[in-house]
Amino acid sequence: MGKSYLGEFEEMVLLTVAHLQSDAYGAAIMEDIQQRTGRMVILSAVHVVLYRLEEKGLVTSTVGGATAERGGRRKRIFTITAYGIHTLAQIRQQREELWQLIPKSIRPSTL
Amino acid sequence: MSRKPPSTLPPKWIDRFLQWRLPEDQFEEVQGDMQELYGKWVNEMGKKKAKWLYFLHAFTFLRFLPKRKPFFKINQYSQANSFHMIANYLKVGFRNVIRQKVYSFINIGGLAIGLACCITIGLYIWDEYQYDRFHTNYRHIYRVVEQQTQAGTLYDVASTPGPLAPALKTDFDEIKQTCRISEAWWAGNLQIGEKIIEPEDILVADNSFFHVFDFKLIEGNPQKVLLNPDEVVISETLAKRFFGADYANAGNILGRQIRLKDGRLLTLAGVAENPPLHSQIQFDALLSCRYDELNSDNYKWNGNNYQTYVLVSQDADVAALNEKLKNYLQKHITLTNATTLSLQPLSAIYLYSDFDFLTDRGKRGNITYVRVFMAVGTIVLLIALFNFINLSTARAMSRAKEVGVRKVIGALRKQLIVQFLSEASSMTVIAVILSLLLLKLFLPILNDIAGKSIAIPFGDAAFVLALLGFTLMVSLLAGIYPALYLSHFKPVKVLKGFQSLQSAQFFRQSLVISQFALSVILITGTIVIYKQLAFMQNKNLGFDKSQLLHVYLPSDLRNKASVIKTDLENLTSIARVASTSGNLVDINQSTTHFAWEAQESGASILITHLNIDPDFLSTTGMTLLAGRNFNPAITTDTSSAYIINETAARQMGWTVDEAIGKKISFWDIEGNVIGVVKDFHFRPMTTAIAPLLFRYWPKESISGLFVKAKANRVKEAISTIAQIHKKYNISTALDYQFVDQMLEKQYRTEQNTAHIVFYFSILAIVVSCLGLFGLATHTAERRTKEIGVRKVLGASVANIILLFSKDFLKLILISFLIASPIAWYAMHRWLQDFAYSINVEWWIFLFTGLLVVTITSLTVSFQAIKAAFVNPVESLRNE
Numbered sequence: 002m003g004k005s006y007l008g009e010f011e012e013m014v015l016l017t018v019a020h021l022q023s024d025a026y027g028a029a030i031m032e033d034i035q036q037r038t039g040r041m042v043i044l045s046a047v048h049v050v051l052y053r054l055e056e057k058g059l060v061t062s063t064v065g066g067a068t069a070e071r072g073g074r075r076k077r078i079f080t081i082t083a084y085g086i087h088t089l090a091q092i093r094q095q096r097e098e099l100w101q102l103i104p105k106s107i108r109p110s111t112l
Numbered sequence: 113m114s115r116k117p118p119s120t121l122p123p124k125w126i127d128r129f130l131q132w133r134l135p136e137d138q139f140e141e142v143q144g145d146m147q148e149l150y151g152k153w154v155n156e157m158g159k160k161k162a163k164w165l166y167f168l169h170a171f172t173f174l175r176f177l178p179k180r181k182p183f184f185k186i187n188q189y190s191q192a193n194s195f196h197m198i199a200n201y202l203k204v205g206f207r208n209v210i211r212q213k214v215y216s217f218i219n220i221g222g223l224a225i226g227l228a229c230c231i232t233i234g235l236y237i238w239d240e241y242q243y244d245r246f247h248t249n250y251r252h253i254y255r256v257v258e259q260q261t262q263a264g265t266l267y268d269v270a271s272t273p274g275p276l277a278p279a280l281k282t283d284f285d286e287i288k289q290t291c292r293i294s295e296a297w298w299a300g301n302l303q304i305g306e307k308i309i310e311p312e313d314i315l316v317a318d319n320s321f322f323h324v325f326d327f328k329l330i331e332g333n334p335q336k337v338l339l340n341p342d343e344v345v346i347s348e349t350l351a352k353r354f355f356g357a358d359y360a361n362a363g364n365i366l367g368r369q370i371r372l373k374d375g376r377l378l379t380l381a382g383v384a385e386n387p388p389l390h391s392q393i394q395f396d397a398l399l400s401c402r403y404d405e406l407n408s409d410n411y412k413w414n415g416n417n418y419q420t421y422v423l424v425s426q427d428a429d430v431a432a433l434n435e436k437l438k439n440y441l442q443k444h445i446t447l448t449n450a451t452t453l454s455l456q457p458l459s460a461i462y463l464y465s466d467f468d469f470l471t472d473r474g475k476r477g478n479i480t481y482v483r484v485f486m487a488v489g490t491i492v493l494l495i496a497l498f499n500f501i502n503l504s505t506a507r508a509m510s511r512a513k514e515v516g517v518r519k520v521i522g523a524l525r526k527q528l529i530v531q532f533l534s535e536a537s538s539m540t541v542i543a544v545i546l547s548l549l550l551l552k553l554f555l556p557i558l559n560d561i562a563g564k565s566i567a568i569p570f571g572d573a574a575f576v577l578a579l580l581g582f583t584l585m586v587s588l589l590a591g592i593y594p595a596l597y598l599s600h601f602k603p604v605k606v607l608k609g610f611q612s613l614q615s616a617q618f619f620r621q622s623l624v625i626s627q628f629a630l631s632v633i634l635i636t637g638t639i640v641i642y643k644q645l646a647f648m649q650n651k652n653l654g655f656d657k658s659q660l661l662h663v664y665l666p667s668d669l670r671n672k673a674s675v676i677k678t679d680l681e682n683l684t685s686i687a688r689v690a691s692t693s694g695n696l697v698d699i700n701q702s703t704t705h706f707a708w709e710a711q712e713s714g715a716s717i718l719i720t721h722l723n724i725d726p727d728f729l730s731t732t733g734m735t736l737l738a739g740r741n742f743n744p745a746i747t748t749d750t751s752s753a754y755i756i757n758e759t760a761a762r763q764m765g766w767t768v769d770e771a772i773g774k775k776i777s778f779w780d781i782e783g784n785v786i787g788v789v790k791d792f793h794f795r796p797m798t799t800a801i802a803p804l805l806f807r808y809w810p811k812e813s814i815s816g817l818f819v820k821a822k823a824n825r826v827k828e829a830i831s832t833i834a835q836i837h838k839k840y841n842i843s844t845a846l847d848y849q850f851v852d853q854m855l856e857k858q859y860r861t862e863q864n865t866a867h868i869v870f871y872f873s874i875l876a877i878v879v880s881c882l883g884l885f886g887l888a889t890h891t892a893e894r895r896t897k898e899i900g901v902r903k904v905l906g907a908s909v910a911n912i913i914l915l916f917s918k919d920f921l922k923l924i925l926i927s928f929l930i931a932s933p934i935a936w937y938a939m940h941r942w943l944q945d946f947a948y949s950i951n952v953e954w955w956i957f958l959f960t961g962l963l964v965v966t967i968t969s970l971t972v973s974f975q976a977i978k979a980a981f982v983n984p985v986e987s988l989r990n991e
């Protein structure tokens with residue numbers, strides 16, 4: 002598999018999938034991002050990204066249980082794959098390297 | 113996160129939008145998410161805001177959505193229903209039809225021909241069974257018939273004495289009504305004013321004619337007509353001929369006087385609807401039975417002149433009544449011959465009548481030929497079905513992989529059977545549609561041959577239902593074996609290519625054998641029927657039928673016969689003239705009132721007799737074996753001299769020469785045998801030559817003249833005879849017939865059957881050969897490589913053609929061996945209906961065998977030669 006490039010929003014969704022674990026489905030992911038970033042997230046955007054990630058092999062999905070809030074509809078639970086974790090790690094490492102290059106004078110003290 | 117159930121549901125129409133927009137599997141999860149969020153929004157921000165957000169989020173799904181991989185579709189198979197599967201079967205089936213044009217053509221075309229034959233014959237037989245069933249009471253109407261034992265032989269007689277009907281009605285409670293009918297062949301023509309018409313069928317009938325049967329009166333009172341002895345009822349056709357097409361408005365035609373030929377005046381009492389086509393009783397005019405009751409000599413217990421029909425009550429025990437009737441005649445008359453009565457159902461009269469002495473002369477069919485046609489139709493259909501089965505199984509190889517793959521995916525055997533059955537039935541439906549088109553072609557031919565007017569009854573619900581049922585049945589018959597066979601393949605074997613297809617080989621070969629066996633039977637049958645026909649038509653009848661005319665003399669001319677005869681003899685175009693009391697084709701006046709010298713007690717003869725004059729033998733060209741002809745100069749010849757035929761002499765125990773001078777008594781008039789004439793045929797070949805006696809009683813009535821025209825002057829002779837006829841009788845046209853044409857006419861049924869069987873056996877052969885061609889094509893394809901290898905190794909073209917044809921010829925030979933004895937037996941049985949028949953000779957089989965071998969060789973060798981000439985490079989290159 003070649004290198005995959007992730008967009009900013011894609012990366013965010015992927016990270017969310019990774020930390021939500023067994024609770025990672027469309028609406029939950031959307032709310033989580035919304036809460037953490039405070040920005041308006043559109044559900045369709047989350048779904049499209051999830052499908053695209055799945056296509057790239059970064060996540061897999063299974064059909065999960067239904068709840069009353071969902072009017073009896075089943076959820077699709079996304080799980081990050083090993084390849085997904087590896088990709089995230091790679092991105093983080095690149096960023097880290099770039100961070101190290103920034104002069105200490107302008108680097109914020111706490112991250 | 114607080115999760116409470118949503119207090120209200122989101123707007124439905126947005127859901128509907130989502131459903132439209134999203135693939136089914138995505139829709140479920142998206143809608144779930146949306147509802148979950150909506151519930152939360154309602155709690156946090158209120159309903160109005162929530163709705164707005166819901167709308168906003170939903171409509172952003174209008175964006176481009178990534179296409180999902182197939183494995184993503186979780187619900188695909190659980191949702192497929194049988195409709196989709198059948199649509200798929202038909203699609204695959206259709207592709208197969210298109211891809212294999214030759215096989216499809218053979219399959220569908222052959223089946224269409226077979227079906228067309230079958231439907232044609234079905235319609236014909238159905239039509240034959242329609243006779244007399246239009247009468248409301250047909251189940252309860254019977255005809256009383258007699259079985260007479262005369263001179264040791266049992267004869268069936270359809271006519272009964274006149275007083276029988278009224279006696280039956282008084283003696284039996286079960287018999288509610290009776291109706292007598294007799295043919296008034298003597299009535300001749302009818303005259304109103306100056307207009308003279310000679311109707312074809314004049315009957316004498318009771319008033320009950322309009323109550324027992326469903327014949328209807330257009331004018332006249334059905335309760336009263338024909339009760340008066342001098343009343344007459346005419347048919348609509350006749351009314352139109354007399355009074356014009358507008359007869360109903362031509363003033364009161366009832367009560368008009370109609371004059372019979374013998375001068376009797378009748379009153380027109382009614383106009384009846386024309387009898388339906390499917391009535392064996394046909395009439396143009398009806399005279400009253402009352403007249404006979406009061407006047408006629410025929411109306412007595414010892415004369416059989418009427419057909420007696422009885423209408424029994426609905427709950428009558430017919431078997432018991434039949435038993436009671438058996439010896440009923442003895443109550444009223446002392447019988448000279450043992451005679452019993454029995455009942456014949458009205459609906460059986462048309463097809464099942466075989467009566468002697470011309471007592472049953474209405475419109476008649478023949479059950480034997482109905483059965484023959486049934487057999488022929490079934491045979492052609494079977495051949496077509498076998499084609500279908502054969503080709504379907506032979507082509508199994510090309511479908512085997514498909515079956516394997518379908519099974520691996522999870523198709524059940526049941527589903528595969530349904531698949532192949534639905535394929536077969538869709539082909540059958542196409543074939544049925546084609547066969548209906550062919551039917552348009554066949555029916556006019558059949559109508560022409562059989563003299564019917566059958567149309568395709570598309571409007572008839574019964575026909576449409578029968579057609580549907582028939583289609584279903586044929587689909588099942590054609591499809592079930594291929595379906596079972598194809599669906600039994602083991603997927604592992606098939607997909608690895610190990611499946612042996614030999615198992616169906618034997619079955620297929622048996623089908624080919626049966627096909628050709630059936631064809632051989634049909635061909636042999638056709639040849640034998642034509643041979644027998646030719647035999648009957650060309651057999652030396654014992655007299656010279658060429659240029660021989662029979663002139664029928666109406667009753668008012670009979671007393672002038674001798675004058676007319678002299679006039680005719682003077683004509684240059686005429687060679688000889690003789691007077692006679694019967695024609696030569698079917699002489700039926702006979703009696704047992706006959707005795708001879710040294711007769712053993714108990715011996716009796718039913719002797720046929722004919723009144724002739726001395727010119728008869730020379731006019732008809734008969735040969736005297738012994739004795740002399742009648743001589744007008746010898747007075748005793750006109751009163752006490754007889755000429756008999758060989759058979760009569762033999763049956764009385766004399767040789768031809770011994771017979772001369774022997775004493776015999778005919779109708780108690782004693783006389784001597786003065787001559788013995790060589791046997792000649794005076795009845796159809798179905799009956800043996802019977803004892804016959806010529807008498808020369810010039811004072812007794814004769815019925816006509818035999819005229820021998822000079823060769824090449826026949827036309828001239830006819831016109832001059834007509835002139836002379838006119839001189840003595842202005843009112844009627846000359847009624848003459850050529851004896852050879854009359855002879856030919858009596859074999860019309862046989863001739864029609866021969867033609868129909870001939871056409872169908874051609875079709876049978878065509879269909880069989882179509883199938884064989886298909887099989888040969890298939891074999892050629894399968895053995896391409898083998899032939900290639902053989903050629904490379906040095907086989908010649910001839911070798912390969914032989915190799916190829918050998919397999920097929922073997923099958924044909926076996927079928928021939930099976931079919932020949934069956935054909936021989938069947939034809940032997942058929943020929944037993946004829947007293948004079950051909951032998952089923954060995955060369956007929958040889959000829960049939962050669963014919964079939966030639967036709968099949970031509971069919972097969974086309975493919976064989978094609979296969980043999982293929983360059984081995986072509987066939988072996990792509991391995």
